[in-house]
Amino acid sequence: MKNLLFGALIALSLTACSENETGSNTDSFGMQSASAEYSAACSKPVQTVSGNITASTTWTADKIWEIDGIVNVPNGVTLTIEAGTYIKGAVPNGTGATGVLVVQKGGKLNANGTATAPVVFTSYNLLDCDDETTASPGDFGGVVLLGNAQVNTGTDSNVIEGLTDQANPSQYYYGSTTTTNNTDNSGSLTYVRIEFAGRVLPIGSDGNGNEINGLTMGGVGSGTTIDHVQVSFGKDDSFEWFGGTVNATNLVSYAADDDNFDFDNGYVGTISCALALANYSSTHSLSGTSPDSNGIELDNNASGSGATPFTHPVISNLTIVGAKSSTNGALYENAIHIRRNGRLTLNDVAVTGYPVGILNETVSGAAVNSAHLNFTSVTAHGFTYATASRIGSTTAALTISGVTATSTSNPATAWGMTQPFFNEGLWDVSSRNCGDFQGTWTNYSF
Template sequence: MKKLTLLAITGLLITACQRDHLEDSSAPFEMTQTSAEYITVSSLPVTSVSGHITSNTTWSGVIEIDGIVTVKDGATLTILPGTYIKAKPKDTALPTGLLVITKTGKINAAGTETQPIVFTSYRLLDGDENTIPQPGDFAGVILLGNAPTNTPSTTTIDGLFGSDYYYGGSNQDHNGGIMKYVRIEFGGSDILPQLIHEVTSLTLAGVGKGTILDHIQVSYGKDDSFEFFGGNVNATNLISFAPDDDNFDFNTGYTGTITCALSLADYNSTHSLSGSVYDSNGIELNNNPTGIATSLITHPIINNLTIIGAWKAAFGKNYGKGIYIRRNGKLTLNNTIVTGYPTGIKVEGTGSELSSNSDYTSIKIHGFDVAAAGAGTAGISAANLLIGSASPGWGMNQPFFNEGGWNVSPGNCGNFQGLWTKYNFSILE
């Protein structure tokens, strides 16, 4: 294999923004290696961090998180544009590389189009072009806030224990800071797997509308890409690429608005199972895990949503539903395209519904086996419900990642193929 020449450190930022995103997109996930961008970054000095951050702190360059790093007690963590964050490998049941912003902390992670902030696999930054990253190499980022949820405010986020990790409250204007032009790659973690605690690549729990989330891409997560537990934070320009489980998961009273979002499948990635059934969904939405009706109902509004699965049913069988609304949850959709899943949209259980506040004329749903079923879906025009063994383009020019040269225009409302994004992790020959 042709070797890559390490570039001078002074040329790092230029190199990082000149990469090609789409070479060899048909290469199997399990065969990909480190690309030039990461080889270059791996030559930089590394700063190791661990424990609690209790005073204002700034990160730059390459940061290695040792275990769990918790921002609290009024501290703000500032991460400068172009910073790379990895985990220190650990051979334990504890997560490796987990950043937690508590109710009493803030994050200021404002990257740019040409210098995004990147949380990624330590295997990509080891200087070896043949190293293969794995989902779970970086545990993830957790933002906790005191905005309303439908669980007690003494609830801890899944997998962590103690009052530092409580989320929820009554402050709808909670401000946890900013995350903008950020990538999180190969995230997720199992904590004490026998107890089934899981960490998602980006977890937002009780986060309020004072927080800014914009231009965030999550790729190859071990569990979900984005998971919202209550709160009312709004988000714009989100990309979920090839998670093992769900692309977007909503629970425990989330009521924010998401504007411009893409979920994009790589059918060579790993796929989660529930028993023997594949259950990776574009969206999974519950009011709460038990489906109990509460005064605050999980009910996000999503505008300009594109969910792209597999082109053909033979590959789509490894997925579940494009949109799955259940357990008393509700969802409002506007300008939505779903394609490439066995079931396009399914609403299940008493109290669950696709809200009548949706713009039904702007919703287009395809399923290999079932287009739409359940409360509220009858409002979608029959002309916008398709069933078939091959996915339609829905006006997009070849939107399927594995088929080469993918493009989701006109659904590309968020610069989904811009310089800040990353889809191919293989070496550049």
């Protein structure tokens, strides 16, 4: 059995940056219990893949598939991955991107696992049959889907984050402002786990981060299926949407270094049934010296302009769980952070265990515009503010219509869940376990 001692053996020091971040703390993983599933899979033969997949193909479950560098699924090509298949990144050789699977515009990825045999993208250190090695965020590069749906960037030459340093960055364009296809189909991801992913490039001159996340979606259309996908121990965000119209159901973000769910550049899809679960023994991103991990981070775009379509996800049945105590809660920033002219609709949402529950940050000192928020049946806890506004540099309490209950208690409010805080013993998110979040397809102990 694989017995991983994160942080009991080593301290991880990662540079995990998003907007205006300059580094990460060195808070290390606590000991995780052993997991037999990797030990059972690690003896399978390894098939290494690199470069472009030139014809439609299937990755079968009788092998471990190793991604060396960047593997591209080009226009007109479909990659199918069987249920129960394990995919790992190659051991890094230098600073180049590796373990990155990119579905380019017009390509398709059909990775359809089952509740008992998910498709797993994970660390090479979990599949080496060596009990002494340990997995770290960034061991797997990430999964990137690129489509032809609308974006609000004003150009068709958007290179997806994290791949801007490539020799031919045009192959990583996403979205469109002129030839949009909002029903574009990039394939189907069901019962998929993405673990220990991420790639972080040096911060840009504009102060913005440049990262590959666990699952990155750029201009992905509504013909794509995203259902029962879990991202765990990512080096940056778990899920990030750059424009597009793709809908998603039954999402789990666990132990994210940075944001659990990040929305930018005109995303207008729906998210139904999602869980963001903190593990405060994981790594945590910083903005300068301040915590910068959010349950949701939402921008219209980097400048906060009025470009349309406005970023406006519609999210139903969402649970965001941080830390039980204010001491551990201080590792994070906001459960939900709406900023830079973004819009948000929430229905049936509970957030708890962050310093601020819901923060509405305005642009350039403008007044709060309540029309940007449409909330129904939302409960919010924050150790400092349950609901707040930030106007310029001033943060103050804000009453938000549709937030039916608020709390600033310490310990954090469980909002009727049995015991939602992961680090506090046996955890249980009943009665908000809408997506089988504690079922056999998930794995919280590596």
